[in-house]
Amino acid sequence: MPVKNYGVLKGKAVKTMLGSGEKPHFQVLIQDAQDIQYRIAINIKSQAHPSEVLYMVNEHFHSEDIIKLPDLDFGFTSIRNNCPDIGLDFIRGNLLDSSKMIPLPPDLDGIDNDLNEKIQYYVQQAIDQSATIYAFGDRWGPEENTPDRYFDFLPGNGIHDIHMNQGNLEPWKNDNGIWQDGGILIHFEQENRWIAIFLAFQSQSWCTDENGHAVKPVEQCNHKNVHLQ
Known part of the structure; x- marks a missing residue:
C-alpha cells in the first residue's frame, strides 16, 4: 500500500519546535487562509541504519511543476x-541532483551543522517574510476530539512522511509508491523565489520499479549513482 492520503498542504508557517528524543521530528505550525491550523512533522532521524537523514536544499529551485502550485x-x-x-x-x-544530498545528524553541538538548524533557518525566513509553504506528504486527521500534542490546537490535523517514499525495505515496504515523495517548497512571493528542501533515508534504494519497490539493494544503487539532469 502506498502512502494512504498523499497530497500537499499550502499555508503560512506560524511557529516551530525543534526535534528531540529517540524519534525526533522538526515540528511546524501551519495556518491556511481560513485560519485552520495544521502541524507538519519532518523526520530528522531515521529509525533504520544509518540513522543520519540525507538532506539537500535548493535556494533557487526551478521546476515546471511549481507553476501550478500558486x-x-x-x-x-x-x-x-x-x-x-x-x-x-x-x-x-x-527535481534534484541526488548526488548532492548529504547525511546530517538531527542535533549536534556547533553552528549550522545539523537538521534542526538547517530546517529552522529556512522556515524562520518563511515566517519572517510571510512566505507560502507547500508541504508534500501523508495527511492525518482531523482528529475532532484530540488536541494537537505539540501546539495544542483542535482538531489535531497535519502532514507527515515529508521525505522520499519509495525504495523502502521491510518494515516500511508497504509505504512504497511513485509520484508520492514528500518535500517542502517555500515560495517567497515578493521575490518570486522558491526554496526546496528534500530529505531521504540512507536505507532507501534509488533504483525502484513502477510500484516504487527497490529493484536493487542500496549498496548497488545509492543516491550517488543516480543523476537526474
Whole structure:
C-alpha cells in the first residue's frame, strides 16, 4: 500500500519546535487562509541504519511543476493516481541532483551543522517574510476530539512522511509508491523565489520499479549513482 492520503498542504508557517528524543521530528505550525491550523512533522532521524537523514536544499529551485502550485487553494489538496502534474518523485521528476544530498545528524553541538538548524533557518525566513509553504506528504486527521500534542490546537490535523517514499525495505515496504515523495517548497512571493528542501533515508534504494519497490539493494544503487539532469 502506498502512502494512504498523499497530497500537499499550502499555508503560512506560524511557529516551530525543534526535534528531540529517540524519534525526533522538526515540528511546524501551519495556518491556511481560513485560519485552520495544521502541524507538519519532518523526520530528522531515521529509525533504520544509518540513522543520519540525507538532506539537500535548493535556494533557487526551478521546476515546471511549481507553476501550478500558486493556483492551489490554501489548505490540503489530495493527490491521487500517481499524478506527475503536482506530485513529487525524486527519481522520475528531475527535481534534484541526488548526488548532492548529504547525511546530517538531527542535533549536534556547533553552528549550522545539523537538521534542526538547517530546517529552522529556512522556515524562520518563511515566517519572517510571510512566505507560502507547500508541504508534500501523508495527511492525518482531523482528529475532532484530540488536541494537537505539540501546539495544542483542535482538531489535531497535519502532514507527515515529508521525505522520499519509495525504495523502502521491510518494515516500511508497504509505504512504497511513485509520484508520492514528500518535500517542502517555500515560495517567497515578493521575490518570486522558491526554496526546496528534500530529505531521504540512507536505507532507501534509488533504483525502484513502477510500484516504487527497490529493484536493487542500496549498496548497488545509492543516491550517488543516480543523476537526474
